[in-house]
Amino acid sequence: MKTALLFALLSLTLYADAHLFVYHRFGDSKHASTNVSLETLKKQFDYFKNNHYEVIPLSKLNQALKDEMDIPDNWVVFCIDDSYKSFYTNGLSLFKEYKYPFTLFVYIEATNKGYGDFMTWEQIKDTQNYGEIGLHSYAHKHMVSMSKEAIKKDTDKAFTSFISHLGYSPKYYAYPFGEFDERVQKEISSYGFDLVLNQNVGAVSSKSPRGDLDRIALTGDVNLKYKLRIKYLDAQWHSPKNYPDNAKLNEIHVTMPPSIKKAELYVSGGGWEYIKLKDGVFKSTKTYPLKFKRTRVIIKYGNAYTSKIIVKK
Numbered sequence: 001m002k003t004a005l006l007f008a009l010l011s012l013t014l015y016a017d018a019h020l021f022v023y024h025r026f027g028d029s030k031h032a033s034t035n036v037s038l039e040t041l042k043k044q045f046d047y048f049k050n051n052h053y054e055v056i057p058l059s060k061l062n063q064a065l066k067d068e069m070d071i072p073d074n075w076v077v078f079c080i081d082d083s084y085k086s087f088y089t090n091g092l093s094l095f096k097e098y099k100y101p102f103t104l105f106v107y108i109e110a111t112n113k114g115y116g117d118f119m120t121w122e123q124i125k126d127t128q129n130y131g132e133i134g135l136h137s138y139a140h141k142h143m144v145s146m147s148k149e150a151i152k153k154d155t156d157k158a159f160t161s162f163i164s165h166l167g168y169s170p171k172y173y174a175y176p177f178g179e180f181d182e183r184v185q186k187e188i189s190s191y192g193f194d195l196v197l198n199q200n201v202g203a204v205s206s207k208s209p210r211g212d213l214d215r216i217a218l219t220g221d222v223n224l225k226y227k228l229r230i231k232y233l234d235a236q237w238h239s240p241k242n243y244p245d246n247a248k249l250n251e252i253h254v255t256m257p258p259s260i261k262k263a264e265l266y267v268s269g270g271g272w273e274y275i276k277l278k279d280g281v282f283k284s285t286k287t288y289p290l291k292f293k294r295t296r297v298i299i300k301y302g303n304a305y306t307s308k309i310i311v312k313k
């Protein structure tokens, strides 16, 4: 009994990671690839509730990361990207019913111009009674293709509009489409957001960088139990940092904890392959021709994941 308890405590400290989940549309089957049905959402909420997950506001995770606190394994954070109207009309009532907080990442231009599919400022203000609000850019464009000046202009406009409607500065930023490279990351980080969030597979531990937090998308009928098993893999990516000009990925260079001797690698368009590490360092010895505009490079060690997205300009 004592051993079992000790083991349970040990595994909690070894693998103490929170999960950030992203939703987009709610009960809106016209857009299946970004939608969660209300039946599935309720099932997921029941699962969290019955399995003692604690759904916390993003600000609580932010504070824990600032304080370099251990992150409890049962923490779950909900993000809602794009501020679609279906969140307000269909999804919000379930969040209210379960008293689950969330952060809504607003696509500012859609609201400013009154695009029909998106929430109004009045609705966004109302959601502040139940959740937090973050920034999801002004024009929701593919930022990797934008000039430095255009990125600055977009973010300045988003910032100003956010403040003029809500009366405070946004603290959290989520990249449109989850797409970024070294340059975009640098520009966005210059605004001093508390947290910048991507959409790469992974979990959040006390070692996670606040300027690059992993989030897992929950759309359609995902295997939630599997997603909740995902852990943070402490890794430094030396390359790739950007999409290679010739669409050939010649170098993957990642440092992980020295105890890791073997892991698995995935590059979009290929399958999983075993890789060997020396003193925690992995350097690829082959060339991966890139087939898609967006390529994910993922390394997994057991259930622990680290990943990169590289996007063609």
Ligand SMILES: [Zn+2]
Pocket (backbone or CB within 6 Å): 081, 082, 136, 140, 175, 176, 177
């Ligand atoms: Zn978006």
